[in-house]
Amino acid sequence: MINFTVGPVQMDEETRKLGMEQIPYFRTPEFSAIMKENEKLLCNFFDAPVDSRVVFMTGSGTASMEGGIMNFFTPKDKVLVVNGGSFGARFVELCRIHEIPFTEIKLEYGQPLTKEKLYEYKDSGYTGMILQLCETSTGVLYDMNMVGDFCKENGCFLFVDAVSGFLADKLSMKNMHINAAITGSQKALALPPSMSFTVMDKEAQNRCLTNTVNSMYFNYADYLKNGERGQTPFTPAVGTLLQLHEKLKRVEANGGINAMNKAAAERAEYFRSKIKDLPLKMFTGKDCTSNCVTALTPTNPGINAHRIFEIIKDEYGIWICPNGGDMAEKIFRVGHIGSITNEEIDKLVDVFKDLVKRNLL
Amino acid sequence: MINFTVGPVQMDEETRKLGMEQIPYFRTPEFSAIMKENEKLLCNFFDAPVDSRVVFMTGSGTASMEGGIMNFFTPKDKVLVVNGGSFGARFVELCRIHEIPFTEIKLEYGQPLTKEKLYEYKDSGYTGMILQLCETSTGVLYDMNMVGDFCKENGCFLFVDAVSGFLADKLSMKNMHINAAITGSQKALALPPSMSFTVMDKEAQNRCLTNTVNSMYFNYADYLKNGERGQTPFTPAVGTLLQLHEKLKRVEANGGINAMNKAAAERAEYFRSKIKDLPLKMFTGKDCTSNCVTALTPTNPGINAHRIFEIIKDEYGIWICPNGGDMAEKIFRVGHIGSITNEEIDKLVDVFKDLVKRNLL
Numbered sequence: 001m002i003n004f005t006v007g008p009v010q011m012d013e014e015t016r017k018l019g020m021e022q023i024p025y026f027r028t029p030e031f032s033a034i035m036k037e038n039e040k041l042l043c044n045f046f047d048a049p050v051d052s053r054v055v056f057m058t059g060s061g062t063a064s065m066e067g068g069i070m071n072f073f074t075p076k077d078k079v080l081v082v083n084g085g086s087f088g089a090r091f092v093e094l095c096r097i098h099e100i101p102f103t104e105i106k107l108e109y110g111q112p113l114t115k116e117k118l119y120e121y122k123d124s125g126y127t128g129m130i131l132q133l134c135e136t137s138t139g140v141l142y143d144m145n146m147v148g149d150f151c152k153e154n155g156c157f158l159f160v161d162a163v164s165g166f167l168a169d170k171l172s173m174k175n176m177h178i179n180a181a182i183t184g185s186q187k188a189l190a191l192p193p194s195m196s197f198t199v200m201d202k203e204a205q206n207r208c209l210t211n212t213v214n215s216m217y218f219n220y221a222d223y224l225k226n227g228e229r230g231q232t233p234f235t236p237a238v239g240t241l242l243q244l245h246e247k248l249k250r251v252e253a254n255g256g257i258n259a260m261n262k263a264a265a266e267r268a269e270y271f272r273s274k275i276k277d278l279p280l281k282m283f284t285g286k287d288c289t290s291n292c293v294t295a296l297t298p299t300n301p302g303i304n305a306h307r308i309f310e311i312i313k314d315e316y317g318i319w320i321c322p323n324g325g326d327m328a329e330k331i332f333r334v335g336h337i338g339s340i341t342n343e344e345i346d347k348l349v350d351v352f353k354d355l356v357k358r359n360l361l
Numbered sequence: 362m363i364n365f366t367v368g369p370v371q372m373d374e375e376t377r378k379l380g381m382e383q384i385p386y387f388r389t390p391e392f393s394a395i396m397k398e399n400e401k402l403l404c405n406f407f408d409a410p411v412d413s414r415v416v417f418m419t420g421s422g423t424a425s426m427e428g429g430i431m432n433f434f435t436p437k438d439k440v441l442v443v444n445g446g447s448f449g450a451r452f453v454e455l456c457r458i459h460e461i462p463f464t465e466i467k468l469e470y471g472q473p474l475t476k477e478k479l480y481e482y483k484d485s486g487y488t489g490m491i492l493q494l495c496e497t498s499t500g501v502l503y504d505m506n507m508v509g510d511f512c513k514e515n516g517c518f519l520f521v522d523a524v525s526g527f528l529a530d531k532l533s534m535k536n537m538h539i540n541a542a543i544t545g546s547q548k549a550l551a552l553p554p555s556m557s558f559t560v561m562d563k564e565a566q567n568r569c570l571t572n573t574v575n576s577m578y579f580n581y582a583d584y585l586k587n588g589e590r591g592q593t594p595f596t597p598a599v600g601t602l603l604q605l606h607e608k609l610k611r612v613e614a615n616g617g618i619n620a621m622n623k624a625a626a627e628r629a630e631y632f633r634s635k636i637k638d639l640p641l642k643m644f645t646g647k648d649c650t651s652n653c654v655t656a657l658t659p660t661n662p663g664i665n666a667h668r669i670f671e672i673i674k675d676e677y678g679i680w681i682c683p684n685g686g687d688m689a690e691k692i693f694r695v696g697h698i699g700s701i702t703n704e705e706i707d708k709l710v711d712v713f714k715d716l717v718k719r720n721l722l
Contacts, residue, residue, distance in 0.1 A: 001383075001385065001386075003383065003386055008387070008596070008600075010383055011384070016381045016382070017381065019381050020377045020378065021377070021380075022364065022372060022377070023369040023372070023553055023554070024362065024364070024369075024680070025362075025364055025366045025369070025680040026369070027683065028674065058420050058421050058554070059419050059420050060578075060597070061595070061596070062577065062578055062595040063419070063420070063578050063595070066576065090577070097577055184596075186596060192555075192598065192599070192601075193384070193419075193596045193597065193600070194553075194556075194600075194601065214458055214575075215427065216423065216427050216451070217421075218578075233423075234420075235368060235369070235422070235547065236421070238554055239369075239553045239555075319386040
């Protein structure tokens with residue numbers, strides 16, 4: 001099978017080889033040294049301010065979304081939440097569960113957050129803002145420079161879910177005034193799913209240390225304390241963390257974050273240029289589309305997007321990424337993260353062409 | 362390195378080979394079928410009542426300990442918590458965090474829960490009981506038949522942390538009147554750390570469905586609902602779940618749970634018989650010791666248990682398992698779970714003998 005989903009994605013040979021190794025005992029100085037290096041490299045790649053730290057969470061991206069809501073905000077906050085898809089909607093639900101006062105900026109799915117829309121909320125006492133870098137369900141990339149400037153001007157703590165965007169799209173915590181940002185192991189890092197990572201500036205750390213968190217597993221103060229000696233409070237996915245280390249070192253040796261961004265952009269562009277003449281319409285505008293994924297709407301009448309996913313899986317041995325909920329029948333997605341070659345993209349494009357011939361697309 | 366810790370432990374060749382494979386997309390009927398089989402086999406191996414279900418949690422064992430406290434109990438309960446080591450203490454802390462009224466049965470570390478002690482609490486309005494099967498920090502195995510009978514007589518909901526005990530020690534949810542029990546991927550299942558599993562009878566499921574849980578990640582009602590179609594609400598450690606499937610099928614084909622229990626008992630006995638004449642004292646009594654791990658106290662004066670761990674790691678290439686906190690300098694542990702051969706045990710025993718010669722033990 002060739003995998004064009006947005007996670008788990010295709011892993012590199014180096015990562016796969018490590019997957020076969022025995023997993024070492026981890027309460028050792030040897031493992032701590034690796035974890036300290038993981039922390040340093042992640043901070044570098046997020047372009048995080050000096051003295052930033054990382055919480056290594058064993059759990060899906062949602063675990064770190066929820067952990068962030070619990071540790072960074074309290075009922076005394078008043079936050080703006082951008083809901084432009086199912087992951088934005090998840091933040092809305094998390095604020096509801098944890099009783100964080102919020103205003104939802106509901107966007108039409110596939111549409112960007114405009115400056116006009118955002119600045120309706122200026123000077124209105126907001127203390128925080130929460131959104132995705134890339135809304136994975138639609139492929140929209142938000143203008144994080146604009147959002148960061150707004151947050152700086154308005155004194156908002158900015159918490160960004162970059163789970164799928166990190167490495168694929170440009171991200172600078174410093175320049176975008178981001179206080180905390182998340183990524184996950186199975187996205188552009190192309191590791192097995194199991195871990196998510198939150199990079200935090202000093203302000204985010206202070207919030208973790210002073211807020212009361214009614215949870216043991218999500219008590220970030222405890223993670224920060226254990227992290228000082230390169231450890232986690234509970235047994236992490238040790239194998240994934242060793243694969244993370246190898247991957248981060250390899251990224252560093254191969255041009256760093258800029259090279260990764262560039263490769264993702266080129267891969268996305270290669271795919272998009274190849275499907276121009278096919279009966280598929282990009283669901284997002286040209287200026288607000290992530291390098292991570294392309295969401296597509298079949299333009300011929302009567303074509304069911306979820307059925308396309310099934311046919312391509314069952315008859316051609318390729319996974320594209322179906323959508324859920326309201327979007328299931330209208331949209332499918334093609335991911336551009338992980339170890340994907342242009343030859344594999346060509347194969348997928350040939351499949352689309354074959355489906356057109358068969359009157360199935 | 363040879364690994365005698367209690368997790369992560371040495372994995373089988375079959376498990377390691379799967380670790381090298383690409384990880385499939387999982388929102389498919391194919392993966393759902395595997396998950397349904399995982400659920401059925403885990404229920405079988407826990408000897409769970411008909412209609413039992415499993416929650417597959419991406420997280421350490423502690424995640425499922427906390428999830429259980431949040432989903433099974435409310436401030437209207439009154440629970441007994443056995444604290445005989447650091448994992449018992451963790452349950453105490455979790456009840457405190459989640460405001461579950463509780464009485465702590467504090468045991469001297471290394472000592473069993475006696476019938477006399479337990480029955481002090483009979484007919485006292487307790488609605489629940491929480492304890493380990495094996496207290497991993499000391500190797501004590503609790504008499505779960507006695508505990509189960511007590512819970513049945515007293516109408517207590519019984520929640521058991523069998524994270525390290527499962528597969529190594531005898532466990533029958535039916536016979537021991539256990540409502541819910543946990544295990545973790547990196548213990549006797551010998552998979553990579555990343556997942557923990559809670560097997561629940563009907564009563565436990567009903568509690569999940571009726572209690573209000575202020576969490577998205579720990580909302581078991583959502584896991585049960587998604588589980589009906591063989592899925593999880595959030596991206597799980599898909600690779601580990603495929604390794605789980607292969608392992609459970611292999612256990613089934615090789616004599617099932619009884620054969621696993623027997624092998625663990627024989628391995629523990631083999632090790633214990635070999636160290637009889639060494640200056641090491643078993644920390645637990647003969648009748649209350651788990652097959653999972655042996656906790657040992659050096660008997661010669663001035664010997665620091667943590668130093669022994671360090672020397673064996675650095676000079677002999679073997680991990681034994683250090684203790685934390687108060688026990689760090691007095692106790693170390695030798696695990697008997699995972700893929701360990703008698704030849705490897707012989708090597709460790711030779712190391713102990715060498716340390717005696719060197720006056721280091």
